[in-house]
Amino acid sequence: MPHRSVTIPQLHQWKGQGRLITMLTAWDYLLAKLLDRAGIDVILVGDSLGMVALGYDTTLPVTLDQMVHHAQAVRRGVESALLVCDLPFLSYHASPQQALGSAGRLLKEAGVQAVKMEGATPGVLAATELLVQSGIPVLGHVGLTPQMIHSFGSLRQQGKTPETAEKILAGAIALERAGAFGIILEHIPASLAQTISQKLQIPTIGIGAGHDCDGQVLVTADLLGLTTQPPPFAPIYAELGGAIATAVQAYCQDVQQRKFSPLT
Numbered sequence: 707m708p709h710r711s712v713t714i715p716q717l718h719q720w721k722g723q724g725r726l727i728t729m730l731t732a733w734d735y736l737l738a739k740l741l742d743r744a745g746i747d748v749i750l751v752g753d754s755l756g757m758v759a760l761g762y763d764t765t766l767p768v769t770l771d772q773m774v775h776h777a778q779a780v781r782r783g784v785e786s787a788l789l790v791c792d793l794p795f796l797s798y799h800a801s802p803q804q805a806l807g808s809a810g811r812l813l814k815e816a817g818v819q820a821v822k823m824e825g826a827t828p829g830v831l832a833a834t835e836l837l838v839q840s841g842i843p844v845l846g847h848v849g850l851t852p853q854m855i856h857s858f859g860s861l862r863q864q865g866k867t868p869e870t871a872e873k874i875l876a877g878a879i880a881l882e883r884a885g886a887f888g889i890i891l892e893h894i895p896a897s898l899a900q901t902i903s904q905k906l907q908i909p910t911i912g913i914g915a916g917h918d919c920d921g922q923v924l925v926t927a928d929l930l931g932l933t934t935q936p937p938p939f940a941p942i943y944a945e946l947g948g949a950i951a952t953a954v955q956a957y958c959q960d961v962q963q964r965k966f967s968p969l970t
């Protein structure tokens with residue numbers, strides 16, 4: 707894989723050229739290095755790490771300190787991919803100034819190149835404008851936004867009625883106007899994702915949003931078969947959970963039978 711550093715202007719160029727963007731999540735050094743070496747375009751330190759790496763039921767308990775800690779580890783493993791990090795729940799909702807302080811920590815202390823915020827409320831749009839004006843690129847996220855789980859009531863598909871679809875489209879357009887460099891479209895109908903992708907100049911990156919986005923993202927633990935309950939839209943490319951169990955059982959058996967001796 708030739709060495710290259712992925713930049714935000716390149717993502718915009720790729721949209722024009724029809725070259726699709728690949729994005730995956732990472733939460734530690736080892737995984738980040740594997741993804742980067744495999745040639746992924748964008749690595750997201752997603753707050754889904756709260757569920758896949760920290761064992762929480764939702765993303766809500768994740769703190770900014772935890773995101774900084776994980777992003778620092780991921781940064782050490784990434785050479786080429788563009789590195790984006792989630793702002794966790796309530797680290798950007800109080801005011802644009804709070805968002806600036808939180809995002810600033812991720813850039814200064816962890817070396818990420820952009821941040822992601824969920825939703826398109828007036829508060830998030832104002833925060834997006836301030837961050838972008840301050841030199842902090844922002845990735846938007848509309849559709850199913852897991853930090854709103856208690857308002858949605860579940861992690862079900864969003865945008866199924868004409869009214870909710872219109873609201874998601876309007877949110878995506880507003881985020882583009884506020885200066886977002888791209889937008890995640892999560893768990894919305896494929897036809898809505900296609901409409902949004904056609905209307906926006908900036909790239910859309912889908913997760914459970916059909917094939918017509920400008921790129922795709924997945925939670926890497928789902929892709930690798932490491933999660934017990936992956937979302938219905940997540941394809942599984944490897945069964946590493948089963949492979950790890952088999953390896954550990956073989957090791958335990960060897961130890962019990964005195965077959966395992968690392969020094970001989």
Ligand code: KIV
Nearest residue numbers: 731752753754890925
């Ligand atoms: O937290 C996360 O991993 C995400 C992706 C699902 C886009 O936001």
